Amino acid sequence: MKKMGRGKLEIKKIENKTNRQVTFSKRRNGIMKKAQELTVLCDAKVSLLMISSTHKLYHFLSPGVSLKKMYDEYQKIKGVDLWLKHWEEMQEEQRRMVELNNMLRTEISRRLGGDLEGLTLAELRGLQQEMDEAITEIRNRKYNVIKNQTGTTRKKVKNLEERHGDLLMDLEAKFGGAQFGTGDGEQGNYDSASMYGNEGAAANLFALSLHPY
Structure with a gap:
């Protein structure tokens, strides 16, 4: 108290x-x-x-x-020296960082085919296995990228086909479902299609597309 x-x-x-x-x-x-x-x-x-x-x-x-x-x-x-311990800790940390940096540089070099002289047979086999696994991962990733790109292209083609079909249906409805031909035996039908020239080139294209094969 x-x-x-x-x-x-x-x-x-x-x-x-x-x-x-x-x-x-x-x-x-x-x-x-x-x-x-x-x-x-x-x-x-x-x-x-x-x-x-x-x-x-x-x-x-x-x-x-x-x-x-x-x-x-x-x-x-x-x-006493208040800074000595702190300085020693900093020196030790720097030593560890330099050692880690050198190790990483060596690992990168070995994956590029360098610094292999000091490796044993077992270490070389291990390195080869790691490289094979890495190549497999790269191939799988490449396959997925190609697959995605192909799927996108197919989707675009499908959309274009659907749009083409819609245009043909619109033209067919516009001209009453008439069948036109371009062959010698169906010159009359082709002439009938020509009557719609004032409707533009789209009508002529429609007439050709409806020609029976």
Whole structure:
């Protein structure tokens, strides 16, 4: 328990979100003020960082002091290296990435027929099997593409045939279902078709299409 003025306040998390935000704001301002007073009154180097429960950052640095300088001085006084572990982790990550990159380059080269000298018979067989499976996949994909394209072409042809049939039916209805011919024995029918020349070339085409074979 800690005394605060005349009453007693139990130090624990404030459950009410609004009250917690108000308390943080008030005490944050108080800490900032104390840090500034220490800097002025005691010629102290002060670095203060605060992160609220809403993930907002607040900080105070003494005039003329950077955060890096504070870290460097801290490391010097404590005799520790805060960056060494991080640097080592970065170096290890770089080593792994370089190794992975080299491995991928080798795999690509082998699939193009290079870098095969150091492979054993079993490894060569495995590589050949992978290549055969890849070729099968490519062929299947090519077959599907051709099949889809052929289906589209057939659909277009079918649509054209349907349109042609509709046109013939329209012309037949227009000319009363007359049968016209172009042969020598049916000159009269052909002459009859010629009577409709004022209807345009479509009528003549219709007459020819109705000629019995």
